[in-house]
Amino acid sequence: MYIVVLFLSLACFSSAQLKYNDADTNFDNLLYVKAAKQYESIFQKGDDSQHILQRLGDAYFFNTDMENAVKWYGLLFSKYEKKLQPEYGFRYIHALKGVGNYRLAKAIMKIYTKKLDTSEFTVAQLEDNDDKLDELLNGQPQFYISNLGINTPLADFGPTYYKDKIVFSSSRDSLRFETNVYEWNNQPYLDFFMADTTDLGSDLVQVVNFSEILNSKYHEAAATFIPEGNIIYFTRNNYANNDLGRDDEGTNHLKIYTSELKGGEWTLPEEVPFNSETYSTGQPALSPDGKFLFFVSDMPGSIGGTDIFMVELMKDGSFSEPINLGPKINTSGREMFPFVTEERLYFASDGHLGLGGLDIFESELGVNGFGIPENLGKPINSNKDDFAYIVRESTNRGYFSSNRKGGNGDDDIYSFQRMKETCGQTVKGSVIRKANAQPIVDVNVILFSKDGTVLDRTITDSTGAYGFDFELDCEAKHTVKINKEGFLPGEKEFFTTNEKGYTKNVHLEIIKELNNLIVRENGILKIKIDNIYFDLNEANIRQDAAQELNKIVEVMKEYPKMIIKIEAHTDSRGSDRYNETLSDKRAKATGSYIISQGIEANRIESAIGYGEKTLLNQCSNGVKCTTEEHDENRRSEFIITKLE
Structure with missing residues (x-):
């Protein structure tokens, strides 16, 4: 399960013993399936020591095989309950919830409540929450959820908003000819992919590779973008210059990288300054205004396995010192995958009271910071891992990830519609x-x-x-x-x-739609139709002219408050006085026709003939011109004087 992969290097393991050297080496190298088989072989030979039972339980727990984890943790508790550290109660509770055995999980919770006063391992899961767990189990659902069609049998998770699209992480291997496989689960490494959203935002379509520059041969996951969309922050293995960096103990930690979109291409990723060779940082999430970057880390000062931290992005491009969000948000368990809106912080946790595995929580943002986290309940949360929740608060629609039963494969992306109480x-x-x-x-x-x-x-x-x-x-x-x-x-x-x-x-x-009949010519608003023609020396409206004038009628009916004036013009052939008289008759005949078609008379401001006073070209009296040039001056114009 890939959510565990991202921060497995943060888990604390006991020192290996020489007689279990081979199995312990595989375990410490995160090869849990191989290690579990070796430990089971040792157990079958009669070794039921605390070390073997712990390692068997842990190997299956970290591989999210909760059925087998329950089996081996059960044996561990039956033999060594008084010798166990509280974190084993925590893991056993999670494993029990993971198989739906809430009754026994509540009993173990009560047992470990008594040990909390002297233990530094304090998580809400181990408090006396009998009634609260029942309330959570029986709560009224707030969500409609749907498994997306883009999911594959491999891992698909961690959606984030990118402009009008979604960027997510997947181990589908559609980009490379040569498949790179991660030994831990025998799946290809994670890369970024991008998908289009549908109109209502409930599904994703048209999946494509996001960036060949950002996708390396190792893991890339959990991205966030500044509001403008041209800068990305994302999680990657400590990998640069074709070198996989490791600490003194050989652990490859996770780091946050950033890149800028320039000329349509992403620049080579660069590290943020609060990364380290000795601890992991990852799962970045920007505030809506782009001023604060939230992320997950096990850096010194962490309360639990992984905590949520925050840095401020300064105007000069630098970052403030990381700030731990404190014990209200962070527990001795794991807090992961933050997402921040203007109103709330959403995150995944196995330290706060939940249904099993990672659950999704929300914390209201108030004047004094973030409030007490609230579990989002079923069906967003299940007895498996539920995480990477993103939402548009205005629509209460969004996406989250889960490895619950009934999915398409490993981790899947789900869409949701939240039925939050509204004004109605x-x-x-x-x-x-x-x-x-x-x-x-x-x-x-x-x-x-x-x-x-x-x-x-x-x-x-x-x-x-x-x-x-x-x-x-x-x-x-x-x-x-x-x-x-x-x-x-x-x-x-x-x-x-x-x-x-x-x-x-x-x-x-x-x-x-009137085929763009309303136009602006030389700053004057007009209704533009084809020229209307009259018989020689006549002002009667011909049938072909009526068809064009009907367009004027239609426009004026669409705009009931429109007022126009009609201007009729002739060419220079004939006397000036004759042309002016004829054009005036034609202008008034045109106005009368428009009125006859149902347009009020007061909406025609004037209908005047100007003869040859306003020629459009050089063809005035005495100038030799072609017929086509004279025709250019013969026209009727419909000028809009009022339009509402």
Whole structure:
């Protein structure tokens, strides 16, 4: 299970004994499957010492094989209960929860409550939490969850937001021709992949490799990006210049690296200054404003196996000294995978009271820092490892990772919708055509949050009505957007009230797409149609001219408050006075036709003929021009003087 892989170097092991040298060497090198077989062989030969039983339990525990861990920890407790350190009670409890044996887990919890007064190993799991555990087991679910279609039989976990996409870690080996295998679990090493989100953010599609520059031949996982998306922080094995770094005891620790996107490519990763050769740092998470970086480490000053720390990002690019989030958040167990919003800290822990393995917790951000962590309960949490929770608070939608039973393979990514108590307001309304106030059917209607996230979508019915079931918060800004083929898109912002259960009515008008008939020429707003033609020396509206003028009528119906003026122009052929008189007749005939089609007379400000006074080219009296050049001056213009 890859969540353990990321920080296995942080586990504390007892010193190896010479007679168990081969098995202990494999154990210390994290080859738990091989070591377990060797220890079982030793046990079958009659050695049931505390060392063997502890190592057997630990080998299966660290490999997340809780069924076998329970078996061997059970034997260990039956023979050596009085000699065991409290952390073995902690591991046994987790193993029992991992197989769903909460009854025995609660009994072991009670036993170890009595030892806490003299023990430095203090975690909430070992407190007297009998009633609290029952409450957690029987709590009302707050989430809908769904296993994603992108998951593989290998490890997929650790999603993070990257612009409008999701970046995650996976051991799928789609990039390399030569597969690199990690001996601990015989899977390829972890790389970063990227996926598109669907409209409602409930699924991921189109998985691609994220970056050949950032993906090395070892592990990369748990990334975070600054708000602009051009700087990444991520976890990697201590690996640089083709060298896998190790401490004096041969341990390869994890480090946080950073890279910048320049010219469409990520730069070579660089270490952050608070890394070390002697301890691990990883699982970075930036605050929404990008000013603070949260991360996980076992550095000196840690309370437990791994703690959550925080550094401030200074304006000059430097970092403050790491700050431990303290005993309210961190326990003697493991706290991992922080994620921070403007309102809360989310993290995974096996030290706070949970259902087994790592559980996901939330801590409210108040004026005095982070509050008491609360377990998110079922079904987000299970008796297995649940971690790497990310969420958009505005929609209560997000993703998390789990190795629970029923998944697609190892670690899987799940989407969720949180059913948090909201103001309970809903939205309904109607869509009508602006031109005639008639309802429009099958209009796409989309509801957006204040940050532009799609909350819900529907279409209008035969009466032009629509409605959303999505419940909104009180006194919050939202937007309804509409679109339909053949019509211009529209939208309307609204604010919910402070009344619970209130239904907000949002009505919208939709305007027919008119092929961009409204244009601006030389700073003047006009309705642009093809030229209308009249018979020689006549002002009657011909049928071909009527077809063009009907476009004017349609535009004016779509904009009921629009006012226009009509100008008719001729070429220079004929006398000036004759041309002015003829063009004026044609302008007024044009206005009369538009009025006859249902447009109010007061919406035509004027209809005037200007003859040859405003020619568009050089073809004035006495200038020899072609027919085409003269035709350029023969025109009717429809100038918009008011548009609302």
